[in-house]
Amino acid sequence: MNNLAIAAYGLRKSYGDKVVLDGVDLSVPEGTIFSLLGPNGAGKTTAVKILSTLISADPGSGDIRVGGHDLTTDPQSVRAAIGVTGQFSAVDGLITGEENMLLMADLHHLSKVEGRRTAARLLERFDLVDAARKPASTYSGGMKRRLDLAMTLVGTPRVIFLDEPTTGLDPRSRHNMWVIIRELVADGATVFLTTQYLEEADELADRIAVLNNGRIAAEGTADELKRLIPGGHVRLRFTDPAAYRSAATTLPDAARDDESLALRIPSDGSQRELRYVLDQLDAAGVEADELTVHTPDLDDVFFALTDGVRVPAPTKVAAR
Numbered sequence: 364m365n366n367l368a369i370a371a372y373g374l375r376k377s378y379g380d381k382v383v384l385d386g387v388d389l390s391v392p393e394g395t396i397f398s399l400l401g402p403n404g405a406g407k408t409t410a411v412k413i414l415s416t417l418i419s420a421d422p423g424s425g426d427i428r429v430g431g432h433d434l435t436t437d438p439q440s441v442r443a444a445i446g447v448t449g450q451f452s453a454v455d456g457l458i459t460g461e462e463n464m465l466l467m468a469d470l471h472h473l474s475k476v477e478g479r480r481t482a483a484r485l486l487e488r489f490d491l492v493d494a495a496r497k498p499a500s501t502y503s504g505g506m507k508r509r510l511d512l513a514m515t516l517v518g519t520p521r522v523i524f525l526d527e528p529t530t531g532l533d534p535r536s537r538h539n540m541w542v543i544i545r546e547l548v549a550d551g552a553t554v555f556l557t558t559q560y561l562e563e564a565d566e567l568a569d570r571i572a573v574l575n576n577g578r579i580a581a582e583g584t585a586d587e588l589k590r591l592i593p594g595g596h597v598r599l600r601f602t603d604p605a606a607y608r609s610a611a612t613t614l615p616d617a618a619r620d621d622e623s624l625a626l627r628i629p630s631d632g633s634q635r636e637l638r639y640v641l642d643q644l645d646a647a648g649v650e651a652d653e654l655t656v657h658t659p660d661l662d663d664v665f666f667a668l669t670d671g672v673r674v675p676a677p678t679k680v681a682a683r
């Protein structure tokens with residue numbers, strides 16, 4: 364087995380009667396990006412808070428090691444090895460970006476000279492030099508996220524938790540953040556990413572786990588997860604409403620989109636299934652104006668796994 368940056372077994376957490384994490388196993392090899400996906404309230408932030416020592420797991424959880432250190436017996440070493448950014452941002456809006464950085468350097472006991480050098484290097488790297496002397500409250504969303512991440516990097520963490528790092532950012536800022544995240548991993552860090560953007564997980568993560576009802580519903584690479592789900596479909600589009608209605612009657616399994624006169628028929632994209640659709644249309648004497656075949660994307664995976672559709676759980680796709 365590779366060295367694991369995060370290894371957690373049987374992670375449990377309840378608030379009163381509410382079970383948030385019901386025995387979650389996580390293993391993240393060093394130098395990789397792992398993404399935890401799940402609907403709102405699934406427990407992603409709770410998992411990040413436990414792994415970053417902000418709250419404790421319930422008794423009955425198994426061993427949890429982060430950065431090679433045991434979370435229960437050696438939380439100080441865990442804290443020294445990690446960085447956390449995201450929903451509980453450390454940025455103080457009343458002081459400047461540079462002052463925020465220097466404060467972080469103090470917290471990490473860097474000398475004055477070393478602190479200034481590190482702050483300057485990171486402000487430069489995150490394109491914040493021009494704004495460095497302005498109060499952080501005046502920064503845009505993207506700049507605040509970059510400052511937050513820059514502050515985290517002052518402590519040169521080996522394991523970085525990014526809790527929804529691009530939520531609310533415009534597409535350009537999101538792409539900038541993706542470039543930064545890739546660089547962190549290229550430099551040898553491990554990234555544990557929670558996100559509600561499936562595209563983000565697809566784009567960045569080496570492995571993805573989908574959290575649902577307190578458990579990991581499925582885990583694997585983006586491609587492996589897509590293969591689990593019969594999310595593929597054939598889309599037929601019509602310009603003639605009468606042809607559309609007649610096709611909809613002929614293909615009762617099709618989901619209708621009355622507004623754009625389109626039908627969506629579940630299909631694995633195979634020749635046999637395509638022929639069946641075309642034969643049905645021929646028999647009814649209708650012709651579609653457009654036919655497209657769609658293979659499943661992570662959206663299909665997400666909806667199938669978090670929509671109450673039962674999958675043989677937990678579905679773990681071996682990656683070796």
Ligand SMILES: Nc1ncnc2c1ncn2[C@@H]1O[C@H](COP(=O)(O)OP(=O)(O)OP(=O)(O)O)[C@@H](O)[C@H]1O
Nearest residue numbers: 378381383401402403404405406407408409410559
């Ligand atoms: N301190 C707390 N006391 C009681 N319930 C809590 C507490 N913290 C979280 N919860 C509940 O635990 C569940 C999981 O919350 P969590 O914030 O981990 O979800 P999440 O997956 O990060 O969601 P989101 O995508 O909305 O941020 C939610 O139902 C939440 O209301």
